Amino acid sequence: MVIGKLLDAKGHTVATIAPGATVRDALAALAERGIGALVVSADGRRPAGIVSERDVVRRLHDSGAGILDRPVAEIMVGDVRSARPGDDVESVMALMTVQRIRHVPVLDDGGELVGIVSIGDVVKSRLDALEDEKRALVDYIYAR
Numbered sequence: 046m047v048i049g050k051l052l053d054a055k056g057h058t059v060a061t062i063a064p065g066a067t068v069r070d071a072l073a074a075l076a077e078r079g080i081g082a083l084v085v086s087a088d089g090r091r092p093a094g095i096v097s098e099r100d101v102v103r104r105l106h107d108s109g110a111g112i113l114d115r116p117v118a119e120i121m122v123g124d125v126r127s128a129r130p131g132d133d134v135e136s137v138m139a140l141m142t143v144q145r146i147r148h149v150p151v152l153d154d155g156g157e158l159v160g161i162v163s164i165g166d167v168v169k170s171r172l173d174a175l176e177d178e179k180r181a182l183v184d185y186i187y188a189r
Contacts, residue, residue, distance in 0.1 A: 048137055048151055049130030051170050052160040059150065059161045061086045064093055064118035068104070071096055071117050081163065082148040085121045090157045092150050094121030099147075127152045130159060134174075138167045 062071050062083045071083055075098060085094040096117050104112045104120045112120065127150045128137045137149055141164050151160040 046134045046170055046174060047130065048128050048132045048134060048160075048162060051134060051162060051166060052130065052151060055160075055162075055166055057160040059084055059158045061089045061158070062096070062117055063087060064121070065116050067114055068096075068101060068117055068120060069113040072101060072113070075101075082161075083117075084125075084150050084158060084161065085117055086158070092125050092127070092152070092158060094118070094123045095125050095148060095150065096121040097148060125150060128162065129154070134167050134170045137162060138164075138171065141167065 060074060060078055060080055060083050062074055062085055064085050064087060074083055075081065081099075082095055082097040084092045085096055086092050094117075100120050100122065101112075126140060126144055126146055128140070130151060130153065141147065141149060147164045149162050150158055151162060153159050
């Protein structure tokens with residue numbers, strides 16, 4: 046399966062936050078939406094970075110509560126690993142595993158956001174594919 050098909054099933058909505066918004070604002074957005082990461086973007090279309098719950102926790106540990114009133118741009122990961130809609134799920138899963146990341150923005154050929162996938166999304170997709178393969182093999186074996 047390719048990432049574009051996964052997004053068609055899951056949805057193309059991407060939660061973004063402006064680089065100048067505070068870390069406190071980011072935490073509120075994460076909690077209200079029940080998500081683990083926000084794409085940092087000045088225009089909501091082109092990513093400048095990504096900030097996750099993990100990033101906030103690490104910076105709180107390192108810098109203390111004062112970080113909550115600082116801009117998200119100070120704690121975001123600027124080197125964003127991304128995928129394209131035509132990438133296969135297995136390659137994105139490998140990227141996530143090797144880079145130890147849980148969220149990958151999906152960009153079109155012009156570099157604009159068209160979605161985001163989480164490790165849960167790609168694992169679910171892979172499990173669904175395995176279940177389909179199993180069902181096909183069982184049907185083949187029992188001549189259904």
